[in-house]
Amino acid sequence: MTSEVFVDVDWTHDLDVAKPAIVTGAGGFIGGHLVSRLRELGFERVRAVDRKPADEWYQRFSDVDSLVVDLSSMDGCRRAAEGAGYVFHLAADMGGMGFIENNKALCMLSVLSSTQMLVAARDVGAERYFYASSACVYAQEKQTTADVPALAEDDAYPATPEDGYGWEKLFSERMARHFFEDFGLDTRVARYHNVYGPMGTFAGGREKAPAAICRKVIEAKLSGVHEIEIWGDGEQTRSFTYIDDCVEGTLRLTASSSRDPLNVGSSEMVTINDMVSLCEQIGGVTLRRRYVLDAPLGVRGRNSDNSRIHAELNWEPSIRLAAGLERTYAWIHDQMTSTGESHPLALAATAR
Ligand code: NAD
Numbered sequence: 001m002t003s004e005v006f007v008d009v010d011w012t013h014d015l016d017v018a019k020p021a022i023v024t025g026a027g028g029f030i031g032g033h034l035v036s037r038l039r040e041l042g043f044e045r046v047r048a049v050d051r052k053p054a055d056e057w058y059q060r061f062s063d064v065d066s067l068v069v070d071l072s073s074m075d076g077c078r079r080a081a082e083g084a085g086y087v088f089h090l091a092a093d094m095g096g097m098g099f100i101e102n103n104k105a106l107c108m109l110s111v112l113s114s115t116q117m118l119v120a121a122r123d124v125g126a127e128r129y130f131y132a133s134s135a136c137v138y139a140q141e142k143q144t145t146a147d148v149p150a151l152a153e154d155d156a157y158p159a160t161p162e163d164g165y166g167w168e169k170l171f172s173e174r175m176a177r178h179f180f181e182d183f184g185l186d187t188r189v190a191r192y193h194n195v196y197g198p199m200g201t202f203a204g205g206r207e208k209a210p211a212a213i214c215r216k217v218i219e220a221k222l223s224g225v226h227e228i229e230i231w232g233d234g235e236q237t238r239s240f241t242y243i244d245d246c247v248e249g250t251l252r253l254t255a256s257s258s259r260d261p262l263n264v265g266s267s268e269m270v271t272i273n274d275m276v277s278l279c280e281q282i283g284g285v286t287l288r289r290r291y292v293l294d295a296p297l298g299v300r301g302r303n304s305d306n307s308r309i310h311a312e313l314n315w316e317p318s319i320r321l322a323a324g325l326e327r328t329y330a331w332i333h334d335q336m337t338s339t340g341e342s343h344p345l346a347l348a349a350t351a352r
Contacts, residue, residue: 014255019085020045027052029200032059049080071113081120095206101296104164114172135193136166148301193265197243198331228287231295234273242324245317265304
């Protein structure tokens, strides 16, 4: 995080809102927010694509063409990409550490949609192609201590990414690069770092740490059992990126001329114990901590080095964890306690 004040330029002029924008994975967390922002920016034609049945999408918009299709097939990708100006490829089988450590083949099968969307975008002559990669591409031996130096883009090589999920992301971002070099498809790649916020998964097994911790604190408060289970010793570190910064970074990068992968991540590194304390403060409760040392943990420490995004885009994520968590906690609390019409995510939570 930098305290510098950026001289902002209006990057939105570099996107042509008259060109059709396709968002894959639009029924999911980040895709839903991206579709929402594209509408706000004035995009006239947005196609939202996901394989989930429409009533399970986290966000849906009546003025957006919503297409339910499985992008594992070439035919599905061609339907999705028809007439595309911009393609934002976010569809992937993914989840938090518990999910990706136990579903490596499933995560790697996302290579089908990642590959075929590139082919389909090339064949329709898409103007620009954005690929959602991940900090899981970074070499694991550079993340072995909690006070790890922040990861810069070159730290992805020599390659020893997260097994399964990280390998697929690294392969697909390289393929995006070669589609530019060999076929002229103008690609952009973001490496997202732990994105969180309202309208994200908070239950069911695919949730990530911020949402899981908010949910556990809320459950403890509601049940009166003032205890929380924490995976590992809680001293592992991460940085967490609020959804508004993630979407902003996605669009700024797409509008830019930066073809090399860029970190889109907060550089505010915290321990999981710190994050639990923040959630306790928000909830006004103090919980007994029970550490599960053999739970899936991932790397010991990870943070985002933002030198390159700062240099290339004159911008970096800046929303503080305390502010983002407060909004996330409030939304999850509403979902878990509201008696009105339930969000698909709240239904997943009650079905557990
Ligand atoms: P999400 O699980 O909420 O959304 C992904 C969506 O993709 C789901 O709705 C799913 O149904 C859809 N999908 C998966 N396979 C599909 C297929 N074959 N055809 C059609 N749709 C398919 O995940 P998210 O958090 O919104 O993540 C979006 C992207 O960002 C993913 O590529 C993910 O790997 C990447 N990413 C996310 C994070 C994070 O912290 N959330 C971090 C790094 C990278």
